[in-house]
Amino acid sequence: MDEFNASKPIYLQLADRISRQIVSKELKAGEKLPSVRDMGIKYSVNPNTIQRTYSELEREGILETKRGQGTFVTEQEERLVEQRVQLQHEQIQLFVQVMQEMGCSSQEIISGLKDYLNKFDLGDE
Structure with missing residues (x-):
């Protein structure tokens, strides 16, 4: 799972993975994601790459960052349905x-x- 395709930026590949985990409900609405540092270690990538991944998913409206608390899957069900x-x-x-x-x-x-x-x-059917 930690292998990446060279033809697509790693942060977008990670965003796709997280997005699929969210729509498959492997990651639940309101669930806290690992810290940028922990996620970087998990995927053996620079924490800046993870930050970019989280920022992209936040821009798409499926992640939310709560200052001092971390990054969470949005609880806006309609946005999760749209993503699916x-x-x-x-x-x-x-x-x-x-x-x-x-x-x-x-x-x-x-x-x-x-x-x-x-x-x-x-x-x-």
């Missing part, structure tokens, strides 16, 4: 783009996805 929808759309866009690059039609993508979900019993 945004991440979902990003993943769907990437998936569809790759499938289209492979020459798949929209119908082939839909039927392939349905088949996959049914095969692994992951669907809600």
